[in-house]
Amino acid sequence: AQSVTQLDSHVSVSEGTPVLLRCNYSSSYSPSLFWYVQHPNKGLQLLLKYTSAATLVKGINGFEAEFKKSETSFHLTKPSAHMSDAAEYFCVVSENQAGTALIFGKGTTLSVSS
């Protein structure tokens, strides 16, 4: 079965500094991978997705992620954090080869201080 492990439950950064949210995945075949963001008391919004095209994926709000098969990783990065980036971030993998049901990681809370 597919799974994802988000290595940090909480990450704190200062505004203007880089963001790194780490995610490792487990999959029997080439997975589809996603990052979602959830702001407090809001629904989940798709940040970016990897579906076996370019390994460096650019998403919304300046975020990007790199698929590294050798490391089974899909870390999320942003060069410069903004206060509005404070939220919960979920790394997600497709469950089966047809890629229909998604499995969510436990989430990483990103705090941004001024």
Place this chain on the structure above:
Amino acid sequence: DAGVIQSPRHEVTEMGQEVTLRCKPISGHDYLFWYRQTMMRGLELLIYFNNNVPIDDSGMPEDRFSAKMPNASFSTLKIQPSEPRDSAVYFCASSSGSNYGYTFGSGTRLTVV
């Protein structure tokens, strides 16, 4: 498109009562998913439908939970009878195939007292 629409946004009910959560997916999406989110367990997939047919309901916690999708534009998640441990945020999402990701609704915050 208005996105995935869930109702109600908030529901407070007494233990033992029936609760019905509603979802309208995005037009043209042929997959619909119900998730539950709690602090303890995170996001859990309860059930999903493809073309209105339930495909996997292994995440439904017990027989008190049931879900239906009578047509392509409407789904319900029912809890009968409700219990305090059912308190959570319930999300509905729709998709045209997960390679495209899901679009989530705003969720229903359920509190069972």
